[in-house]
Structures are given as C-alpha cells and as structure tokens.
Amino acid sequence: MWDFLIPLFAATVQSGTPVLYATLGEMMTEKGGVLNLGVEGMMSIAALAAFWTSFTTGSPWLGFMAGGIAGMVFGGLHAFVCVTCLGNQVVSGLALTIFGVGLTHFLGVPYVGLAAPGFNPFDFPVLSQIPVLGEIFFKHDMLVYFSFVLPVLFWFFFRRTSFGLHVAATGEMPAAAAAAGLKPVVLRYFAVLAGGFMIGLGGAYLSLAYTHLWTNGLSGGRGWIAVALVIFAFWRPGRAVAGAYLFGGVMAFQLRLQAVGTNLPSSLLLMLPYLLTILVLILSAWRGRRIDAPAALGTNIEPEG
Amino acid sequence: MTELHFTRPVPVRAVPEGTRPVVSLKGITKRFGKVLANDSISLDVYPGRIKALLGENGAGKSTMMSMLAGRYKPDEGTIEIDGQSVRFTSSKDAIAAGIGMVYQNFMLVDSMTVAENVLLGQEGSLFINPAEMEKRVGELARRYSLDIDPGARIADLSMGERQLVEILKLLYRESRILIFDEPTAVLTPEETGNLFKALWNMTEQGKSIIFISHKLEEVIALADEIAILRRGRIEGELDPSLIESKAELASRMVGKEVLLEVNREPVETGRTVLEIKSLTGLGLVDVDLTVKRGEIVALVGVAGNGQKPLVEAVTGLTRPPVDTVFIMGHPWRKFFAESTWNRSMCYIPEDRLGLATLRNQNLVDNLLLTTRKGFAKGLWLDKKRAARDTRELIEKFDIRPGRIHALAWQLSGGNLQKTVLARELYRQPRFIVAEQPTQGLDVSATEEVWNRLLEARSMAGVLLVTGDLNEALQLADRIAVIYRGQILGVLDTADADTPSKIGPLMAGVID
Numbered sequence: 001m002w003d004f005l006i007p008l009f010a011a012t013v014q015s016g017t018p019v020l021y022a023t024l025g026e027m028m029t030e031k032g033g034v035l036n037l038g039v040e041g042m043m044s045i046a047a048l049a050a051f052w053t054s055f056t057t058g059s060p061w062l063g064f065m066a067g068g069i070a071g072m073v074f075g076g077l078h079a080f081v082c083v084t085c086l087g088n089q090v091v092s093g094l095a096l097t098i099f100g101v102g103l104t105h106f107l108g109v110p111y112v113g114l115a116a117p118g119f120n121p122f123d124f125p126v127l128s129q130i131p132v133l134g135e136i137f138f139k140h141d142m143l144v145y146f147s148f149v150l151p152v153l154f155w156f157f158f159r160r161t162s163f164g165l166h167v168a169a170t171g172e173m174p175a176a177a178a179a180a181g182l183k184p185v186v187l188r189y190f191a192v193l194a195g196g197f198m199i200g201l202g203g204a205y206l207s208l209a210y211t212h213l214w215t216n217g218l219s220g221g222r223g224w225i226a227v228a229l230v231i232f233a234f235w236r237p238g239r240a241v242a243g244a245y246l247f248g249g250v251m252a253f254q255l256r257l258q259a260v261g262t263n264l265p266s267s268l269l270l271m272l273p274y275l276l277t278i279l280v281l282i283l284s285a286w287r288g289r290r291i292d293a294p295a296a297l298g299t300n301i302e303p304e305g
Numbered sequence: 306m307t308e309l310h311f312t313r314p315v316p317v318r319a320v321p322e323g324t325r326p327v328v329s330l331k332g333i334t335k336r337f338g339k340v341l342a343n344d345s346i347s348l349d350v351y352p353g354r355i356k357a358l359l360g361e362n363g364a365g366k367s368t369m370m371s372m373l374a375g376r377y378k379p380d381e382g383t384i385e386i387d388g389q390s391v392r393f394t395s396s397k398d399a400i401a402a403g404i405g406m407v408y409q410n411f412m413l414v415d416s417m418t419v420a421e422n423v424l425l426g427q428e429g430s431l432f433i434n435p436a437e438m439e440k441r442v443g444e445l446a447r448r449y450s451l452d453i454d455p456g457a458r459i460a461d462l463s464m465g466e467r468q469l470v471e472i473l474k475l476l477y478r479e480s481r482i483l484i485f486d487e488p489t490a491v492l493t494p495e496e497t498g499n500l501f502k503a504l505w506n507m508t509e510q511g512k513s514i515i516f517i518s519h520k521l522e523e524v525i526a527l528a529d530e531i532a533i534l535r536r537g538r539i540e541g542e543l544d545p546s547l548i549e550s551k552a553e554l555a556s557r558m559v560g561k562e563v564l565l566e567v568n569r570e571p572v573e574t575g576r577t578v579l580e581i582k583s584l585t586g587l588g589l590v591d592v593d594l595t596v597k598r599g600e601i602v603a604l605v606g607v608a609g610n611g612q613k614p615l616v617e618a619v620t621g622l623t624r625p626p627v628d629t630v631f632i633m634g635h636p637w638r639k640f641f642a643e644s645t646w647n648r649s650m651c652y653i654p655e656d657r658l659g660l661a662t663l664r665n666q667n668l669v670d671n672l673l674l675t676t677r678k679g680f681a682k683g684l685w686l687d688k689k690r691a692a693r694d695t696r697e698l699i700e701k702f703d704i705r706p707g708r709i710h711a712l713a714w715q716l717s718g719g720n721l722q723k724t725v726l727a728r729e730l731y732r733q734p735r736f737i738v739a740e741q742p743t744q745g746l747d748v749s750a751t752e753e754v755w756n757r758l759l760e761a762r763s764m765a766g767v768l769l770v771t772g773d774l775n776e777a778l779q780l781a782d783r784i785a786v787i788y789r790g791q792i793l794g795v796l797d798t799a800d801a802d803t804p805s806k807i808g809p810l811m812a813g814v815i816d
Contacts, residue, residue, distance in 0.1 A: 162428035180426035
C-alpha cells in the first residue's frame with residue numbers, strides 16, 4: 001500500500017506545483033480587483049520563454065526568471081487594457097489566452113522534441129530523512145521547495161505589510177483607497193504585474209522541471225484550473241495550497257490509473273477536479289457563507305466626474 | 306414628539322471676545338453653467354464650536370462644503386484658515402490644512418477591520434501588526450469616548466458604528482475642522498443621540514464642527530450657531546437659544562418671497578385620478594389624499610418627512626398595503642397589472658439622470674424608454690417614427706442641443722428636464738406625479754416647466770412633490786403639508802392666510 005501511495009503523493013506535489021504558482025498569481029491579481037482569464041495563455045508563453053532562454057543560455061535559473069518576466073509582460077498588457085483603457089476584463093483576459101496559446105504554438109514549432117537544461121530533483125538536506133513526509137515533500141527540485149515558501153510570503157504580504165493592505169483595499173473598494181490618499185491605478189498595476197510574474201513562474205515550471213522537453217500544449221488547461229482554484233480557495237493562500245495539491249493529486253492519480261490500465265475512460269477522470277470545484281462552490285453558496293471575493297473584483301476604476 | 310436622545314450639557318457656549326475664526330469664507334461664489342449654486346457666501350467657524358448649516362435640498366450646502374473640502378474651486382471669493390488665505394487644488398490640500406469631511410456614503414472597506422480602515426494609508430511603516438494597530442485606534446477612540454471595537458470587521462457594524470469609523474479616520478489625521486453632511490440620515494434615533502454626544506465631546510477638545518442638515522430639531526438641539534442657506538445665499542445667522550419656534554426656523558429656511566409668478570387660470574375638475582385612503586406603513590401614518598383631473602395638488606414638507614415613500618407607493622416602486630392606494634379608480638394592484646403606456650399615469654422623478662433617463666443613450670432611445678409600446682409593430686420597434694417624433698418634441702419643447710443623437714448626460718439640467726417632460730406628456734397622461742420638477746433649474750426653464758404642468762391640467766391631475774414653497778403656491782390648487790409621514794393639513798391656495806400657515810405645519814406645529 002505505502003509503495004503505491006508515497007510515489008503517488010510525491011507526484012501529487014510535483015504536478016500541483018505549477019498550479020500552485022499560477023493560483024497564487026491569479027489570486028494576487030484578483031486581490032487587486034482585476035480578473036485575469038489570460039492565465040492559460042500566460043502560462044503557455046512563459047513556458048516557451050523559459051525553455052528558449054534556458055536552451056540558448058544554458059541557465060535554467062535565467063529561464064525561470066524569463067518565464068516570470070514573460071508572464072509579467074502579458075500581465076502588463078492586460079493591465080493596460082483594463083486599468084488604463086477601462087476595457088472589459090473578461091474580454092481582455094480571454095483574448096490573452098487565445099493570443100498566448102496561439103503564439104506559443106507558432107513560435108514553439110522549431111523546438112518541439114528538443115531538450116533544455118532544467119531543474120533536477122535532489123534530496124533536501126536533513127528534511128528528506130523524515131520518514132514518509134521526507135519522501136513525499138523533500139525529494140523534489142528547487143522550484144518545488146520555493147513553492148513551499150511562496151504561500152507564506154503571500155500571506156505575510158497581505159496581512160503584515162501596509163503595501164499589501166493597500167493592494168487589498170484597491171481590490172475591495174478603490175474609492176476608499178483613493179480617499180485615503182492611495183493611488184488605486186498604480187496599486188492595480190502592481191497586483192496584475194506581480195500576479196503575472198507568479199503565473200509566469202508556474203509556466204516556467206512546466207518546461208524546466210515538469211518536463212525538460214518542449215512539446216505543444218504543455219499548459220494543458222492548468223491555467224483554467226488556477227482560475228477555478230482561486231474561487232475554491234476563497235482567496236486565501238493556505239486553501240490555495242490544499243486546492244493545488246488536490247488537483248495535482250487527481251492528475252497524478254489518473255495518470256497512474258491509466259498506466260495500470262482500467263476500464264474508466266481517462267477523460268472522465270480528468271473531469272473530476274472540475275466537478276469537485278463545482279461541488280465546493282455549490283456547497284459554500286448553499287451554506288449561506290459569503291464567498292470572500294474582493295468586492296470590486298472585475299470592475300474598473302472609473303475616473304471621477 | 307421629541308425622539309432626540311440628546312440634551313446639550315450647557316445651553317449656551319459663547320465665543321470668547323477676540324477669538325479668531327478657524328475657518329472664514331469670504332464672498333464665495335460658485336456657478337454651474339447658468340445656475341448660481343453659491344452667491345457671495347461669507348461664513349465664520351470658531352474653534353470648539355458647532356456650526357449648523359440649515360437648508361433645503363439644492364440650497365447649495367453641499368456645493369459650499371465641497372469647496373471647503375477642496376473638491377471644487379470657488380469662482381470668486383477666498384477661503385481663510387487661521388486667518389491665512391488658502392487655495393485648495395485638491396482634496397489632499399484640504400486634508401493637509403486640517404479639514405475632514407464625513408460624506409453621506411461611507412468610504413470604508415467592508416472586509417477589513419476598523420483599525421485597518423482608520424490607518425489605511427497612514428500605517429507609518431511597511432510592516433504592520435494588527436494587534437498594535439488595534440491598540441492605537443482603540444486609544445484614539447477612548448480619547449474621544451467613541452464606543453467601538455477596533456478589531457471588528459466593517460461588514461458586521463451598524464450604520465452608526467460605521468460613521469464612528471469615518472470620524473476616527475479624520476481624528477487620526479488630526480483634522481481640526483470636521484464637516485458632517487447629513488450625518489443622521491442613516492442613523493436610528495439612539496445612534497443619533499450617541500453621535501451628538503460624540504460631536505459635543507470633540508468640540509470640548511477643541512475641534513470645530515460644521516453640521517449640515519435639514520432637520521430642524523437636530524439643528525436646534527446641537528448647534529452653537531445656525532446659518533440658514535437658501536437658494537445659494539446665507540439667509541441669516543441665528544443663535545439657537547434665541548429661536549422662538551421651529552416654525553420660525555422653517556419659514557426662514559423655505560422662504561416666502563415670490564421669485565417668479567405665473568398665471569394660473571382654474572380648470573374645471575373631473576374624475577378622481579388618485580385616491581389614498583388611510584395609508585399607514587412604509588413610514589407613513591394614516592395618509593388620506595385625493596387628486597382630481599384638472600387640479601394640481603402639492604405635497605410640501607421638509608425633505609425626508611415621508612415624501613419619498615408616498616411617491617414610491619403611488620408610482621409602483623414599492624407596494625403599499627392592500628386597499629390604500631387607488632389610481633384612476635382602480636386598486637393599486639389592478640392598475641399596475643393593466644396599465645397601458647398612454648392615457649395613464651406618468652412619473653417625473655427627482656433623479657433625472659438616474660431614474661428618468663439612461664445617461665449613455667441618445668434622445669430617441671430615451672423617448673422609447675417609457676413609450677416603446679406606442680412604437681411597437683409586432684416584434685419590431687418603429688425607430689424611424691420614434692426619431693421623427695423625437696425631432697418634433699425637440700422643436701416643440703426647444704430642447705438644446707437640438708440633435709436626436711445627443712446623449713442624455715450631455716444635456717444641461719434644464720434641457721434634460723424638458724426632455725423628460727416632453728416624453729411623459731407625449732404619453733397623454735391622465736395623472737402626473739412630478740417630483741421636484743424645477744430643482745436646480747434656472748428661471749426660464751422653471752417657468753417653462755411650470756407652464757407645461759399648468760397646461761397638462763386640461764387632460765390630467767397632477768401630484769406635485771416639492772420643497773419649494775413658492776412653486777407650490779404658484780401652481781397648486783391645494784397644498785398638503787407632510788410631517789413625519791403624516792399629512793398635517795390640506796390647505797386651499799385661494800385662502801389668503803395659507804402661506805403663513807404652511808411654515809408652522811412643516812415644523813410639525815398644529816394650533
């Protein structure tokens with residue numbers, strides 16, 4: 001039994017990691033009041049940017065940063081359309097996804113099947129010696145370890161820094177933030193850019209750690225999962241971790257089931273995480289609990305007058 | 306009668322001889338287009354005192370305070386703080402000068418705590434500690450004896466508590482002059498009492514307060530000085546301890562002088578178009594009122610005394626109790642179930658750019674808003690005919706700019722009101738509800754609206770809700786005075802002593 005479960009849980013952590021990066025990125029964006037449905041496209045293009053940089057420079061760390069920057073550039077585009085031009089956030093986000101996925105396919109053609117230097121798993125000193133937990137959590141690559149710290153940083157940013165409070169106020173009520181002498185437009189740009197960076201890191205993980213090869217369709221719907229997970233997590237980083245690993249677990253589980261060979265169609269298993277989200281959403285609405293979405297999420301800041 | 310949970314600790318607080326006013330407005334004038342919102346206003350506010358600004362809606366109170374808070378710039382005149390002339394270019398400048406304003410709609414983040422809201426933007430360091438923030442805000446609240454839990458989330462607070470948070474925000478910024486714009490509108494009587502105690506406390510600690518209101522008893526109970534604002538001018542400054550009666554205050558607030566006269570020929574009255582029978586509920590108490598075709602019945606009173614619920618019940622926005630409201634002889638329910646687009650009831654709301662029109666639509670679409678059934682051809686709308694009729698109405702009512710593609714928000718207040726009037730009269734109504742139809746309009750537009758309403762009597766009965774006494778006296782055949790949801794009297798305009806009777810009734814005084 002343990003021989004089956006421990007590798008499964010270890011795989012869970014690995015496949016949950018890119019989703020965790022993207023979920024936290026989208027959560028950051030939404031905390032600032034901007035809905036970004038471009039996550040899928042941003043992850044795609046970031047995966048390619050990371051792969052290309054690592055491929056040409058030979059440095060996976062540069063590649064990882066390049067992925068983040070690619071996400072940030074796309075985020076900047078979204079922020080310009082929504083925050084500066086007051087465009088529709090849903091439309092802009094969808095356009096970003098279509099554009100990002102298409103561009104990735106187009107630019108990625110010469111690299112299909114090629115390998116780039118990436119991140120390799122190593123045993124984390126001391127902690128990997130812990131029985132069971134060490135096996136599950138501390139025999140991964142550096143990016144996974146970094147993703148353990150990220151939710152804590154995220155929490156700290158919003159709960160223990162004044163700047164985080166300002167960003168959250170902008171997502172809740174830009175008018176109140178403005179009345180307090182803050183600059184909601186600047187804060188929203190920050191949220192979208194910082195969130196875009198994290199989403200980009202999630203994309204970079206796919207091409208540098210999850211695989212070291214370039215293939216088409218690497219993001220495979222993970223961006224959409226991240227968007228759903230933000231709702232599932234009630235905009236809280238701790239629940240984002242749980243959600244990401246839940247999705248990661250189901251993904252890892254269905255891969256294993258397919259490998260073992262089962263009568264269940266894999267598409268049905270793939271559907272499971274989404275079904276879960278819907279159930280959780282229904283449940284939370286049904287219990288009358290107000291889902292803690294930022295109050296101004298999806299609405300633009302209208303200039304005065 | 307007295308629901309106010311507040312008595313001032315000392316009856317009179319005289320300003321010591323030689324005290325310099327902390328704020329001094331000198332000859333402030335502000336125009337919006339042709340409308341003169343503030344006309345050479347001069348006003349002094351002293352440290353540690355409560356100055357009340359009393360005036361009807363549209364008297365110019367908010368414009369005046371917005372200039373003091375740095376939101377508008379005066380066209381003429383100067384503002385002096387501590388004897389120094391200042392020019393505010395933004396609300397930031399005003400805040401820096403120590404002026405803080407509590408607006409009617411609170412600027413608070415619901416999901417955050419009291420402490421977070423108070424300190425937002427003023428945390429003082431990058432890293433914050435919720436416990437420490439709550440301690441700081443708690444101390445501030447105690448200093449001014451404000452009863453509030455700094456760790457509570459705004460979403461869980463009552464309106465009165467939210468207002469305290471807004472006050473704390475100003476106190477934390479060390480504002481010295483606090484402006485309250487109709488602060489009691491959202492409060493229960495008990496919360497009002499608590500607020501007044503808090504305000505009094507603050508003045509004892511040297512803060513100056515400007516209290517904007519149209520509620521007479523509150524102003525008399527709280528203020529050290531009362532300034533009456535009417536039609537953009539300071540009508541007079543009073544000492545509340547010398548006020549003989551609320552009636553006197555009420556009549557000074559609404560004024561008696563005739564600014565504009567129209568010729569009103571009586572029209573023969575016809576069938577009853579509105580009948581309200583002992584309506585109790587919705588904030589109204591035992592209201593009886595009838596309107597017949599051919600007459601204008603004015604409903605007057607100080608704003609907020611039940612005019613709104615009455616209009617909403619009549620126009621179908623809220624449901625009145627069964628068998629209290631009858632329109633064209635039909636019970637409310639039946640009338641609204643069967644009402645047609647024309648030869649029926651029409652409503653000219655106070656909120657011209659919100660309820661009456663769509664701000665981003667052109668005049669044709671705004672015409673269709675209430676008349677579309679008249680332009681329907683099966684599933685389709687006859688837009689060509691609508692455009693033609695709009696053009697005719699623009700010409701007939703002299704609406705400027707004379708383009709059918711102009712959007713509602715591009716029109717001035719007077720032209721927008723003419724548009725609404727043109728549309729509603731196009732429906733050939735039998736019963737018109739007109740709510741503050743000339744508020745904020747200049748003299749010529751007012752005259753135009755008045756004449757249209759008088760003409761409309763030939764086909765309809767009119768319920769005119771107005772805060773302008775002169776308007777009521779000029780247009781109405783009968784005037785119903787409402788006070789605290791009750792109609793205290795229905796007066797005949799033809800009686801010579803009617804004008805003098807209205808003031809006391811508006812203040813709730815019955816002989």
